[in-house]
């Protein structure tokens with residue numbers, strides 16, 4: 144369980160929040176604190192006050208995978224193979240194992256044909272897959288995707304979701320402005336001015352008691368179903 148207690152940091156003011164293993168979507172208006180929230184969970188900086196624990200550990204003691212909105216800004220190597228292999232090389236795995244693991248990872252992602260390509264010149268979607276692969280190959284406790292879906296079409300987005308779901312990563316948190324993407328999560332957290340709106344403690348159980356509808360993935364599914372086929376929302 145991810146447990147957040149009495150956290151105040153920058154714009155964020157969160158009294159209490161628990162996130163079970165699974166996929167959790169973070170949404171809210173621009174500037175509401177989504178990236179700040181994700182950075183705290185990644186242990187990029189500690190909260191000013193309060194505590195964050197991931198299965199009882201501080202975020203800084205966990206393996207975190209981070210994929211940002213512009214993954215090319217975080218890519219370190221020129222060749223796709225080298226980018227995917229980077230974590231394994233830094234962990235001093237032997238060359239044969241690295242080759243095998245990278246090939247399996249690339250096959251699962253559907254990017255085997257890109258392994259010898261230069262990162263420069265790849266499409267935005269291809270770069271996202273490579274950044275996700277490089278993050279997932281480290282077998283993180285928590286994978287974070289910060290508005291990574293903003294440049295992906297629906298088909299690409301669901302391809303990525305399938306890969307992430309099959310990866311077996313214990314916690315996946317992503318921020319998004321896209322209702323159709325948020326509809327496929329186990330839990331949704333909505334931030335506004337740094338505070339959680341209608342936060343529900345129920346997860347994987349849908350909307351309970353007629354409240355917290357914004358945080359209920361079922362709500363987004365209903366919105367999509369009700370609005371599909373219309374010209375405007």
Ligand SMILES: Nc1ncnc2c1ncn2[C@@H]1O[C@H](COP(=O)(O)OP(=O)(O)OP(=O)(O)O)[C@@H](O)[C@H]1O
Pocket residue numbers: 153154171172173174175176177178179180
């Ligand atoms: N290092 C910082 N120093 C000062 N203020 C910051 C810092 N980082 C973020 N902020 C401010 O905190 C607020 C929340 O920013 P954050 O990036 O977390 O929002 P967001 O919900 O991810 O926004 P968006 O959807 O536009 O990406 C903003 O007003 C931002 O200017």
